[in-house]
Amino acid sequence: MRSIGLPRHHLCFCMCFFLSTLSIAQLPQDEPDSRSAREMAPVDLSGTWTSVIAEDWRYRMVTPPAGELQGLPLNEAAQEIMNAWNPEADEAAGLACKAYGAPNLMRLPGRARITWEDDSTLKIEYDNGDQTRLIHFEQMPSANIQRSWQGYSHAQWVRETTIARGIGFGGVGGGIGEITGPLQINTTHLREGYLRKNGVPYSENAELTEYIVWRRDTVTGDEWFSLISAIDDPQYLRGLYIRSSEFRKETDDAMWSPRPCSAR
């Protein structure tokens, strides 16, 4: 064999170096996963969760005055609709649930009861407004789906890209990895509704992206999740409107208390 001009121990070093760097280039594979959404769940979200209203209390626990829009990225069209808010008219028109659509439902004080409807459908019942959301992992929305307060929700477990830091030239020993973590929910096919009970509008073309991020309180041991919601609605919003709401798991269903929608 013709020598390439390197001493044998140097060649050995190069080989080892090459093999060790292979791990850096080895990106996670997109292999089809035969497990159901329920089997893939990194945490069990089943149970009853209470909202804990420590933020925006005055906009959530009571209905704020007409015209109050502080903290909202609204355009002029939205402000016109907001100024015309008339809860009596909404009730008379059978639209008392306008503030109970998916973009605002879990922002209201209430309890969420989460169960698996089947292996690929998560059901979220909400006692305030007596609403039910179905979160589909497999079926994508078809074109003829009727618009509704809760719209059509499609979900996936987020596979977060993570970084393992390597050392030296090329980051030896490091690389890119993945962790299955939060639940991402995308909701479309909504009926137009309210982002706050005082008539802040979203249009039927709004797209809602939510993340459920689970955690265990490192001190008390309680289970929590954050519901991070981002609403994209160019018709009424000047940019992505992001809110995060906190929920704590309860030991039982004792405080479950359905109440009907109220426009006031």
Place this chain on the structure above:
Amino acid sequence: MKTIMKKFTPMFFALLFMLTGRTVSAQSGTGGGDYEADLQGYWRNPLYEDNRDRGEGPYIGDYLGLPLNEAALRAAEAWDPTILSLEERQCNDYAADYAAHSIGDQAIWREADPFTNKTIAWRLRLSWMGGQRTIWMDGRPHPPDGAPHTWLGFSTGEWVGPTLVVTTTHLKNTWLRRNGVPRSDKAYVVQYFTRLGNILTIVDHIYDSVYLTEPLVRSSDYILNPAGRMGTFVCETVEEAPRDLGVVPHYLPGENPSLFEFFEVFDLPVEVMQDGADMLYPEYLDRLEQIRAD
């Protein structure tokens, strides 16, 4: 001997690389091992939640959504906002827990060990008041109880799945809300940093047995702004109002003239102020209905 060293040294280092090389693969579950998400960047604070509290400032008497005990209510009632005009207080920093849920953007960057490239610390710089936090990632212990307390405290972090869990101790007394609602220096804070695409959410769990009846849990969202640049924050004190030496603005019990203005402006029942943690939960809707009915 020199020849042997020359021959085996490169092989030794190559073997070392092989042994320390970590397998890169997809993981399930919430355990992240040595992995970490990339939090680096300039994060814009859109102030979409608690906008008034964090921006122009809350009304005196607005204690809504806070699980306060009696001592906290009395301390808050005594608060006079002109205390902030005292020269020794004008440039007070924001505490680590309040800063996350206040005004201002954050810049985050990673500090690495120059040899191993392991993360030693995450650094956070706050655009408002210019405070700089360090979250130690190298496993060092927290200082003993008697160590000095600072505005930003002493923070250590660890990754739990995609979330950086940060524990902060040794904090100074400060406020939970910028209207005098107190947080004591006995408090400690656990924060959960989760990045989802261009959104960074920081959830605070604040434990304060002096002023809270249960942990205060609140979250703040930030949006990645690749064009953002952190400026310099310079604070210089001036004499804002003539005042006799040693005077500390405050109100004695029952003398705060602004305490109930908030409730009048927003047509809220004053009874709410005393209800502490009860007001955080959905069943409080029934209590509100009952108050209004009475």
